[in-house]
Amino acid sequence: MKINWGTGIVLAFIGFIGFILFFVVRMSTDNRANHDLVTEDYYRQELAYQKEIDAQNNATKDINKLQVRKSPDGLEIIFPEKVNPREIEGTVSLYRPSNKQLDFDLPISLSNNHLLIPDNRLLDGRWDIKIHWNYNGTDYLHKENIIY
Known part of the structure; x- marks a missing residue:
């Protein structure tokens, strides 16, 4: 044919x-x-993005800057010395880009200026950390990528 x-x-x-x-x-x-989407409600989060920018700008001021560092016991978040730790409210969100099941949120409850995330909660690899906190009616946001 x-x-x-x-x-x-x-x-x-x-x-x-x-x-x-x-x-x-x-x-x-x-x-x-x-x-999978990074977040399920990304449209709602996009609408609140200006508030997030303002909170990040508040957090970069020298008086309100916090530190995130590794210690032998885990991940240590050190809040500024000039603030009263009992008046701080907020959450710490740890996001694992490679595995959605490892993501978790912790409420901020302080008796001193240090918050410790235990070593057994964190696997080796990259973590994106977001710290949303409020002090005296002002919102603060600290974002950081860490390799644990």
């Missing part, structure tokens, strides 16, 4: 479309390709 050039072009198009559809179906059903 002889194939003319019009039939050859149609067969080439059908082959190419089949090739593309094979990879589309394979990538959408493959368990190794994780397509």
Whole structure:
């Protein structure tokens, strides 16, 4: 049977479309390709982004700067010495980009200016840390990427 050039072009198009559809179906059903969103409510978070920028600007002032450092016991968050630790409210959010199940939030409850996250809660690797805190009606936000 002889194939003319019009039939050859149609067969080439059908082959190419089949090739593309094979990879589309394979990538959408493959368990190794994780397509999770970073956050489930990203539209709501986008609307509150200006408040987040203002809180970050408040946190970069020298009087209100906090430190995050590794210690032998875990991850230590040191709040400024000039603030009363009992009046600080907020949360510490640790986000693991490689595994959503390892993410967790901790409420800030201080008796002194140090907050310790125990070593057994943190696996080795990259963590994104967000510290939202409020002191005397002013919001503060500290973001940092750490390799633990």
